[in-house]
Amino acid sequence: MPQVEMGQGVYTSMAMILAEELDADFAQVTLEHAPPSDKLYGNPAFGIQVTGNSNSIRAFWKPLRKAGAGARAMLVQAAAQQWQVEPASCTTANGEVMHAASGRKLSYGALADAASSQTPPKDVPLKDPKDFTLIGKPLKRLDTPDKVNGKVVYGIDAMLPGMKFATLAACPVFGGKVGQVDDSAAKEIPGVRQVVVLDDLVAVVGDHMWAAKKGLDALVIDLGRRPERAHQLEGHLAGSARGERERTAWSRNPQATSPRAWRRGDRLEAAYELPFLAHATMEPLNCTVHLKPDACEIWTGTQIVARVQSEAAKAAGLPVEKVIVNNHLLGGGFGRRLEPDMVVAAVRVAQACRRAGQGRVDARGRHPARRLSSGLSRHDCREPVGRQDRRLEIPGHRLGDHGALAAAGVPERHRHRRRR
Amino acid sequence: MATLKINGESKTFDAPDDMPLLWVLRDVLGMTGTKFGCGIAQCGACTVHVDGKPVRSCMLPVGAVRDRAVTTIEGVGATPAGAKVQKAWLDLEVIQCGYCQSGQIMSAAALLAATPNPDDSDIDAAMAGNICRCGTYVRIRAAIKQRGFRTSVVGGDHDSSQTESPTGFRAAHLLTGGLAGGFLLAFHLPVARGRTSRCSRPTRPTASSRPTPSFASTRQARPRWSCRRSRWGRASIPRWR
Numbered sequence: 276m277p278q279v280e281m282g283q284g285v286y287t288s289m290a291m292i293l294a295e296e297l298d299a300d301f302a303q304v305t306l307e308h309a310p311p312s313d314k315l316y317g318n319p320a321f322g323i324q325v326t327g328n329s330n331s332i333r334a335f336w337k338p339l340r341k342a343g344a345g346a347r348a349m350l351v352q353a354a355a356q357q358w359q360v361e362p363a364s365c366t367t368a369n370g371e372v373m374h375a376a377s378g379r380k381l382s383y384g385a386l387a388d389a390a391s392s393q394t395p396p397k398d399v400p401l402k403d404p405k406d407f408t409l410i411g412k413p414l415k416r417l418d419t420p421d422k423v424n425g426k427v428v429y430g431i432d433a434m435l436p437g438m439k440f441a442t443l444a445a446c447p448v449f450g451g452k453v454g455q456v457d458d459s460a461a462k463e464i465p466g467v468r469q470v471v472v473l474d475d476l477v478a479v480v481g482d483h484m485w486a487a488k489k490g491l492d493a494l495v496i497d498l499g500r501r502p503e504r505a506h507q508l509e510g511h512l513a514g515s516a517r518g519e520r521e522r523t524a525w526s527r528n529p530q531a532t533s534p535r536a537w538r539r540g541d542r543l544e545a546a547y548e549l550p551f552l553a554h555a556t557m558e559p560l561n562c563t564v565h566l567k568p569d570a571c572e573i574w575t576g577t578q579i580v581a582r583v584q585s586e587a588a589k590a591a592g593l594p595v596e597k598v599i600v601n602n603h604l605l606g607g608g609f610g611r612r613l614e615p616d617m618v619v620a621a622v623r624v625a626q627a628c629r630r631a632g633q634g635r636v637d638a639r640g641r642h643p644a645r646r647l648s649s650g651l652s653r654h655d656c657r658e659p660v661g662r663q664d665r666r667l668e669i670p671g672h673r674l675g676d677h678g679a680l681a682a683a684g685v686p687e688r689h690r691h692r693r694r695r
Numbered sequence: 696m697a698t699l700k701i702n703g704e705s706k707t708f709d710a711p712d713d714m715p716l717l718w719v720l721r722d723v724l725g726m727t728g729t730k731f732g733c734g735i736a737q738c739g740a741c742t743v744h745v746d747g748k749p750v751r752s753c754m755l756p757v758g759a760v761r762d763r764a765v766t767t768i769e770g771v772g773a774t775p776a777g778a779k780v781q782k783a784w785l786d787l788e789v790i791q792c793g794y795c796q797s798g799q800i801m802s803a804a805a806l807l808a809a810t811p812n813p814d815d816s817d818i819d820a821a822m823a824g825n826i827c828r829c830g831t832y833v834r835i836r837a838a839i840k841q842r843g844f845r846t847s848v849v850g851g852d853h854d855s856s857q858t859e860s861p862t863g864f865r866a867a868h869l870l871t872g873g874l875a876g877g878f879l880l881a882f883h884l885p886v887a888r889g890r891t892s893r894c895s896r897p898t899r900p901t902a903s904s905r906p907t908p909s910f911a912s913t914r915q916a917r918p919r920w921s922c923r924r925s926r927w928g929r930a931s932i933p934r935w936r
Contacts, residue, residue: 280792282790282829283791284791415785415788416788416790418793419784419785419788419790419793420785422790422793422796423768423772423781423784423785423790423800424768424772424781425726425727425729425767425768425797426728426769427728427793429730429794431727431731432727434725434727465711466711482722483710483714483718483722483723484721484722484731485710485711485714485715485718485722488734555828556794556828557730557732557738557740557792557794557795557826557827557828558730558732558792558794559731604792604793605792606730606792606793606794607792607794607828607829608792
């Protein structure tokens with residue numbers, strides 16, 4: 276499964292699309308999460324392995340149907356060869372190939388080996404939507420049975436033998452640096468193993484999360500001089516207002532702002548400004564890292580599996596193929612897990628622990644989640660409003676919506692939301 | 696070394712008395728079904744039962760539990776109310792991402808064990824401390840009501856007079872209206888909401904029908920964005936020179 280499940284039901288719906296064209300028995304479906312690979316598992320809409328933008332079904336609809344239909348054709352060919360009959364005389368249903376004339380049938384499992392040596396067909400006809408047996412039917416979700424009895428494993432539930440736990444405080448301003456840290460009280464706490472001070476964050480490593488949390492609370496952190504970036508952020512509102520006046524950073528709809536549209540009725544202007552907000556996923560941001568001299572293994576829940584792999588490799592100074600990423604179910608994504616910062620932070624803390632002789636580190640915590648919030652939820656719009664036919668017309672004219680999409684270079688038309 | 700009775704089994708472990716039960720369960724005993732959400736009893740994800748009462752394990756020192764029986768999400772299916780809540784949760788497909796649902800199920804199971812046919816105010820009172828970021832509240836309410844109705848029909852763990860209760864009647868009315876299977880979900884939710892909002896019964900449950908408040912209250916204040924100081928701890932608040 277290339278896409279990640281964060282509650283949106285994609286494990287079930289994408290399995291349905293594939294099983295539909297494959298004529299598989301949906302009760303037999305089991306899921307395995309795909310390892311990182313933009314090439315093999317990239318989202319067709321973006322070309323990279325990303326689950327976001329509410330586009331999994333749109334992006335995978337055709338590719339999954341073609342894959343299912345192709346595999347079904349290969350299974351039919353294999354059965355027809357074995358029975359010495361025409362492939363067209365065979366039918367499929369519920370994970371079996373059947374030959375009605377002779378009453379023979381074989382399960383997909385029994386045919387899998389023979390089918391794998393068949394040539395994949397070029398253009399396979401897809402089902403007519405009126406023949407769908409799964410798509411459009413209310414089916415039970417595949418991910419929920421384990422979610423009612425505590426068996427489900429999110430990234431934060433990955434537990435390794437001998438693992439240490441870390442929680443961290445990051446500088447609350449982008450670009451800010453940590454100054455002096457007094458860790459004398461923290462080191463007295465039983466269970467605290469190490470205090471890691473990096474340039475932009477402080478982490479406490481302990482035998483369990485309780486020790487790490489108590490250690491973090493006992494730290495006295497001086498954040499030093501107020502970073503320049505703080506002033507920049509404060510000036511952000513003023514800056515964006517200036518940008519709007521100068522028409523440099525705003526997406527525009529030429530049609531809605533054409534002279535003709537402007538001439539209509541009265542013009543009103545409204546500016547909406549929202550502060551930086553935390554995404555506040557229920558599952559705190561977390562990452563479990565096992566860093567070895569020549570390899571790195573990661574357990575986490577992320578919307579961008581392949582980017583996590585490459586960013587972790589960069590942080591660890593290892594080749595990408597030496598980084599193994601085990602992706603898990605997400606306790607909520609909301610776009611926050613489109614960023615790999617929690618993984619990079621965990622790898623950096625693990626590097627510091629390695630130098631001090633601790634191998635495995637699990638960096639987690641609600642507090643860093645808030646502090647590391649990517650702060651992308653700033654929505655601004657300034658909309659000229661025209662009055663026409665006693666109804667307010669709002670020509671679309673607003674700043675792009677999700678900063679993560681902007682950062683990923685998504686074309687403007689995806690960001691631009693036009694409302695009428 | 697200390698011992699806890701968890702889900703009917705004795706578990707021995709080594710942890711300081713002031714360590715919250717949550718971290719004993721997760722980090723020491725490796726029982727990860729109970730979730731860490733906020734660590735300050737504001738989200739309800741860590742809810743477990745101690746002697747049948749719902750408590751927030753992230754704020755409950757393990758030394759305060761002593762020999763009382765602890766039930767977690769891993770063991771709640773063995774209780775009659777827990778098993779029925781789990782089934783109702785799956786029947787109505789309540790769950791989305793599922794991270795809060797361990798806590799939601801524990802709170803709902805405690806509610807239904809104490810109040811087999813809860814009305815809306817009972818549900819509000821018992822579930823107010825459990826937050827869901829996906830917003831599954833509407834289905835949670837419907838699932839709790841469905842479960843309450845079903846026990847009354849099959850004559851489960853309480854007397855038959857409760858089939859006459861307004862909740863039971865509402866649900867029976869809906870179910871006999873030809874709504875079943877997948878359609879149940881589609882129709883049940885909006886109709887149930889509409890009906891309950893017009894309902895003019897007394898809103899406060901009687902003292903005897905409400906779950907006894909336990910040492911970690913079942914009614915937590917809603918989190919407020921303004922309480923940064925308590926969230927972050929005094930020492931870690933950034934200070935500028």
